[in-house]
Amino acid sequence: MTAPSTLTLAVPKGRIFERAVDLLSRAGLPVHLPAASRALRHHFDGVTLLELRNQDVPVYVDLGVADAGIVGRDVLLESGRSVFEPLDLRFAGCRLSLIREVGAAGPITRVASKYPRLTRAYLQERGLAAEIVKLSGNIELAALTGLADAVVDLVQTGGTLRANHLEEVDVILESSARLVVNRVALKLKREQLRPLIERLRTLVAEGDA
């Protein structure tokens, strides 16, 4: 029998990181939160964690450099990458919404977002020919300053909207953290990936993810 090969997993830094590492640990992988350092690749017994920007997780998984990863559905759909998505992990819940200043009624001619592809698809579906401006963060400021007459961004508690006199005009999609798996790795590393998916599925079903 050959020794099992290393499993490489892509995990985004930021708000998902700690929860994702903890979940993988509770699913039986010998991983733990790395000590604070500048290291971006963390080696454990038979498992390597790659600490990436959210947007890069689907890229690493699709191209097979990571066998699997954890990423928000919002980022996954925006990426357009064709990865296997076996499991909704049911944390990092939020929605992607069209947002305007409270009471704004004029036409939408320019929309700012970190999600230009999803914004384009949404506007096209409604026959709206607005210009899309890609921004990188604090998207709500674009609506406040007049850079755009609407923005497409994430809403969770609604606290950011309330603090900035903005309102949700339409919900475009619901998001939560997803497990994504490279389609070839699913076959080649089946003996490692299948049990991992099933253990994660059990944790989610028990409300423990």
Ligand SMILES: Nc1ncnc2c1ncn2[C@@H]1O[C@H](COP(=O)(O)OP(=O)(O)OP(=O)(O)O)[C@@H](O)[C@H]1O
């Ligand atoms: N306020 C929120 N509440 C719950 N989940 C959120 C919230 N904001 C974002 N998320 C989810 O968590 C994911 C990661 O969010 P995070 O804030 O870490 O990303 P970011 O720092 O904006 O990304 P990056 O800097 O890599 O562009 C998002 O893709 C989304 O799925």
Ligand SMILES: O=P(O)(O)OC[C@H]1O[C@H](OP(=O)(O)OP(=O)(O)O)[C@H](O)[C@@H]1O
């Ligand atoms: O509805 P709420 O609970 O207020 O959450 C929504 C906010 O959280 C996210 O921002 P984040 O803090 O990640 O900063 P960013 O805009 O730089 O991405 C998102 O982009 C919203 O601004």
